[in-house]
Amino acid sequence: MEAEIVEAELVLPSYFSFKKVQMYEKYPKGQSRGRHWKHLKQIIQAENYQNYPPDEPNYVNIESPPSMHPCKRICDITGFEAPYYDPRTNLRYANTDVFKIVRSLPNDYVQRYLSLRNAQVVLK
């Protein structure tokens, strides 16, 4: 290792005196462990919230509901108010100048703009 890396103590040592179980003991090298963790979705599923009274707060039921206000529609490209939307690309646009840009955008850019608001075409 280079001197400046050692000096900055950039690399986390593998042994710490204050640990009862070291990392290399817990996860020995060269052994495939597979996936040993759960995604949040799986964690929530395992919590079995349906077995608890619904008025007890939990991770799922404190989530906010959908908005009751009408959604302000903004131009996907410029961020201005967007009264129009292009049925061909599904992009919202503010005026004719933006429309020209919208129509000249290559498809992958259209999809990237759509994916900003999670409206892109998803192939399954």
Next chain:
Amino acid sequence: MDVSNEVPIIRIEDGAHHVCHYTLSFTICRGFYSHETHQALFLSKATLSSSSACSSSSASPTTMPFISKIHRQSDYNLFSSATPIVIDNGASYFRIGWAGESDPRVIFRNIVQRPRHKITGETVTIVGDHDPALLKYFDCTRSGPRSAFDSNVVYQFETMEYILDFGFDRMGANGSGIDHPVLITECVCNPVQSRSKMGELLFETYGVPSIAFGVDAAFSYKYNQQRGVCDKDGLAMCLGFNTTHVIPFVDGEPIYKGSCRTNIGGYHVTDYLKQLLSLKYPHHMARFTWEKVEDLKMEHCYITPDYASEARLFQKGAKEAEEKTRCWQLPWVPPPTEEPPSEEEIARKAAIKERNGQRLREMAEAKRSSRINELENELHGLEFLLRQLEQVEERNIPSFLAETGYVSRQEIESARGKASQSLRKAKGEPKSEQAETEADPATNEKFALVNIPDYMLTPDQIIEKKKQLSIKSMFEGRQRLKQKRHEEELERERKQQLEEEKRLENPELYLEQLHAKYKDLSEKINQRKRLKTNGGGHTNGNNLSGNVGRGERLNAAQRERMRLLTTAAFDRGKGEDTFGARDEDWQLYKLMSKDNDDDDEGPDQDETELARISSRLQDLDPTFVPKSEASTSQPAEVPRSRPLTKEDFQIVFGVERFRCPEILFSPKWIGVDQVGLDEMAGVTIRRLPFKDESLEERLTSSILVTGGSSLYPGIVERLEAGIRMIRPCGVPIKIVRALDPVIDAWRGAAAYASAPEFYTQTFSKMDYYEKGEDWLRSYQPKYSL
């Protein structure tokens, strides 16, 4: 394609010379990345000129609450084992320190990188953010920075362990085990799986004697409550990294039943800004690193009182908008300007060219003379042969000819004719004119038989006459064509003279007319082209925009053909097949055949006229530039060819400054269908289990905003306006920002852990294993001690 021209670039007059010095209400700079900002200059667009430039990192070291602190502490052993260690385990930053102190000892980004060392090839673990210059020894392409968080819940405890290792190590821990109680923050209603895994990790791996869990937002609220910023009844709005919470407090205790969570936070704002900038400036995509964009966000983003009106301001290009537009000048070195070659250089080049030309001319001359020589020799030889042949007796001719290689006298003569002709050509004498003029008087003799009636001729002569007739008609045709050409030339000259006269009469008017004519014609031609591609104007009148973009590759005739083909293909088997019963049916095949395309008519009259006018305009008007077709159909081609300028290396962002944080109020914009920040207050009040108007009033008159994202200027005003809209008229609304939205949670927790009753809120390893999961699930500390 070039998206960069979507925002009208504002021209900057070189008048303003004062150095811009906009002070933001907060200046945040992450320690290690601050040097990066020194390279790039931030200019207020309104004051942008070559002389006025100011550096963005005007942050003085005293006002940097967000700096990473990773120096190893040396006083770990001075603390008794009764002093708790306090950890604010936020999704963006990890802060660890001692209970009772005012600031955390160690702060670093809550990320782990596991790159490969380039030389030795071993995989190493790097926790937190470090000087990026040191990362050059590592191959970071395989794995990016990893977080232990999914949304705001810890789920990867291997990553968490690396982070805790690093945190305790930098605290200076060196004994056998961490012999201090630990207070660690978690999210609201943390799933018990995550909580128990965290407990297990702390107990089993680090040997911690006891643990307490608490919610960061609650600690922040309590800290501010103790300092009189907010009351014991109120709302805590915590704008975190991944999520935003609103928690109601009644009598100084959080009521989780009434809390709500929207899955939007600072991460999403930065990501949104990053995506928008990379889409706007695809050429500079590599510049927009996460750290850089985060810095941009923290320095320039703000929240408007009213998004729509602010956006309209920018759309109109108003003066205020211009002032609010920020411009990031990327490092740019002007390309070396090519000096015009000096006089001597030009002279030298011309001399070289002249010399080369001379040599070529000499070579050509030598070649020509040698050829003339050769041809003359051949001619002499042939003439000599002919003279000899005259002297040779009739019967000896064949044997004589056999020696020479020619078959007959005629052949020799024709060879002589050819040779003399090419000799004339080589010498540069005109031949055809002579020949034709010579032919003229002979015409009548040549066509001697034409005017004699057939009955007076022998069959041989009749054949001859037919030949002569055809030759004559051909000859006459040629004559006529020549005549016509001559006449056209005369006409053109006459026209030119006429125009010249007009021009001399009134040059301006003439030029104007010419321009008008040019415009008319070019429009006419364009229109025709458009019609051809769009198929007769049934495109709802939006011709201009209709012919750009996708899906319009076929012209009208081709489209019609495709339509016929498809109808023919899918018409089968539908009822009775009557095709062919009528004769017109068979016309279909004619229409379908490819030969029907008639779009290649070649340049027509208008186009030649256009070309003529444009060439004439180019002669007369030096400023005239003919509109090229390429510029209308492929606008992307043009900028590529021009040299890059300073403006191409400017990242201009105006609307983005307030568009990105606005997603906190309109999560729908990034596809999250949940209420925004202002509505969350209403949701929380609705969710409270008891209906009490005076309590609701007390809640809304003490709203605390905390968390990193509450640092945006204007958020308090905006929230007040938003909450006023959803609350009954006239109720008191008071919104305050936390004293230090970033560190307050840790400070509150540190104060909490230093209280003598803190021990009643902790649980030991024995409790953990004896009381079981259900107890752990319902574990909740009392915040008012």
